[in-house]
Amino acid sequence: MKLIADTHTHTIASTHAYSTLQEMVHAASEKGLFAIGITDHGYSMPGGPGAWYFGNLNTVPNRLENVWVLRGAEANVTDYRGTLDIPEGDLKKLDWVVASIHSCCMPENVEPDVRLCTRLWLEVAKNPYVNVIGHSGSPEYAYDYERVIPEFGKQGKLVEINSHSFEVRASYIPNCQEIARLCMKYRVPVIVNSDAHFSASVLDCSAGLQMLEDMGFPEELVVNSSVERFSEYLRAHTHFWK
Numbered sequence: 001m002k003l004i005a006d007t008h009t010h011t012i013a014s015t016h017a018y019s020t021l022q023e024m025v026h027a028a029s030e031k032g033l034f035a036i037g038i039t040d041h042g043y044s045m046p047g048g049p050g051a052w053y054f055g056n057l058n059t060v061p062n063r064l065e066n067v068w069v070l071r072g073a074e075a076n077v078t079d080y081r082g083t084l085d086i087p088e089g090d091l092k093k094l095d096w097v098v099a100s101i102h103s104c105c106m107p108e109n110v111e112p113d114v115r116l117c118t119r120l121w122l123e124v125a126k127n128p129y130v131n132v133i134g135h136s137g138s139p140e141y142a143y144d145y146e147r148v149i150p151e152f153g154k155q156g157k158l159v160e161i162n163s164h165s166f167e168v169r170a171s172y173i174p175n176c177q178e179i180a181r182l183c184m185k186y187r188v189p190v191i192v193n194s195d196a197h198f199s200a201s202v203l204d205c206s207a208g209l210q211m212l213e214d215m216g217f218p219e220e221l222v223v224n225s226s227v228e229r230f231s232e233y234l235r236a237h238t239h240f241w242k
């Protein structure tokens with residue numbers, strides 16, 4: 001399976017990533033990608049972008065070097081009600097939003113459990129600005145996959161297969177497999193992303209693709225495996241070309 005877009009990547013604006021936006025786009029162009037999502041971490045990530053970053057992101061052209069540039073964010077979920085750390089006024093201006101849990105941005109005084117995390121993701125599923133459910137295979141934040149995955153599908157959310165997780169978050173792998181299995185069972189579309197923090201890692205998705213291949217995952221459910229499928233998603237669920 002070949003990918004035509006990588007929709008979860010970081011730049012120096014995240015301050016623990018090391019390439020500029022232009023270097024990321026250039027890498028995407030060199031690799032012949034149709035689109036790249038620039039999704040720096042939300043404001044509450046330590047070292048994250050300053051308060052005006054997302055509100056001003058439409059300063060960047062949406063097309064550079066023959067690549068569509070989705071000017072987006074990786075918003076942090078900040079509580080068990082599914083609240084995101086980017087205000088609605090900024091979210092609605094963005095082309096693309098990944099929502100992810102990072103433990104550093106969650107309340108310290110609450111012990112996560114399946115009931116709380118299920119509620120969290122059911123709330124995020126209702127958020128009209130969210131496109132992608134980012135690397136949700138964390139064992140610490142396990143949720144009722146059987147109940148929530150179909151809901152992601154109904155609300156037009158793409159379940160991320162985060163290739164980076166297979167390299168740096170090995171404890172996630174069994175849950176990632178279970179999530180993918182349920183996406184297959186309920187016909188919920190997924191998106192395979194690199195989560196690159198350096199330009200050379202753009203489209204570095206081989207581990208995620210390998211897992212899908214091993215389980216016989218249907219290509220037609222991988223939204224970024226064809227220009228047609230990906231364009232259709234953009235038209236139906238975002239204001240990118242409107």
Ligand SMILES: [Zn+2]
Pocket residue numbers: 010014016041197
């Ligand atoms: Zn990061």
Ligand SMILES: [Zn+2]
Pocket residue numbers: 008009010074195
């Ligand atoms: Zn990320």
